[in-house]
Amino acid sequence: MLEVKGLSKHFGGIRAVDNCSFSAEKGRITALIGPNGxxxxxxxxxxxxxxxPTAGEVWLDGERIDHLRPHRITAKGLSRTFQISRNLADMTVLENVICQSKISGWRDLFKPAMSPSEIDKAMAILDFLGITRIAHEDGSNLSYGQKKLMDLAALLMSDPKIILLDEPAGGVNPTLLEEIVGHIRALNDKGMTVLIVEHNMELIMRLSHRVVVMAQGTVIADGTPEEVQKNPAVLEAYLGGALEDAA
Known part of the structure; x- marks a missing residue:
């Protein structure tokens, strides 16, 4: 579904991503992990x-997309969340979700701000995520975990083929975390391809089919959760860095 080839991003002399290559298999949950930085x-x-990107290629379902603008990539079927919720605080949850709907063209400018079909679709997604009760809440009144769920709902409005989740468990209480994990599994069971960045290793090891490990901007390991846990390079990247920090 997603193939990344030789991806690089340099900031002056800093190589934040350096010749990075990996893929996310269709219908599977792939985790992208690694120490901070x-x-x-x-x-x-x-x-x-x-x-x-400074260099490299990104292919989605057999089509190269790294030259496209973000809204065109979303239209092709790739949607993502961010570590920090980007909700509009002066809008309700329902409005925040609907504003992520697909845009068909200039004719949409003459349609109502929220069409009946969009409302029905958004409410169905909120129901799937178990948060219809907050549909009319102001976005600024939500807990951190509720904002994560709202972001997930908004992402699904674009009918993606693959979703990229950037730390969906970050700052979420354990009860709500299990709900989010359940929703990710349910989406995957329906055929959704998932690429997830997360620091919660216990979550990653029980949720993912495949794990890609990055360190210093490049891929150092790629395999099943069991294989990655035993990989000496991965242990060095995590434990070596931790020991240096402690020292």
């Missing part, structure tokens, strides 16, 4: 084109 979110930004 490994380049995971920068790679996400380059894939979704919210940041222009």
């Amino acid at each position: 490994a380049g995971k979110t920068t790679a996400f930004n380059c894939i979704s084109r919210t940041m222009t």
Whole structure:
């Protein structure tokens, strides 16, 4: 579904992502992990084109997309969340979700701000996520976990083929975390391809089919959760860095 080839992003002499290559198999959950500063979110930004890559290629379902603008990539079927919710605080949850709907063209300018079909679709997604009760809440009144669920709902409005989740568990209480994990599994069971960046290793190891490990901007390991846990390079990247920090 997604293939990244030789992706690089340089900031002057800093190589945040350096000749990075990996893929996300259709219908599977792939995790992108690594210590802080490994380049995971920068790679996400380059894939979704919210940041222009220095070099490399990104292919979605057999079509090259790294030259497209972000809204065109979304239209092709790739949607993402961000570490920090980008909701509009002066709008309700329902309005925030609907504003992520697909745009068909200039004729949409003459349609109501929220069409009946969009409302029905958004409410169905909120129902799937179990948050219809907050549909008319102001976005600024939500808890951190509720904002994560709202972001997930908004992402689904574009009918994506693959979703990129940037730390969906970050700052979420354990109960709500299990709900989010359940929703990700349910989406995957329906055929959704998922690429996830997350620091919660226990979650990653029980949720993912495949794990790609980054360190210092490049891929150092790629395999099943069991294989990655035993990989000496991965242990060195995590434990070596931790020991250096402690020292």
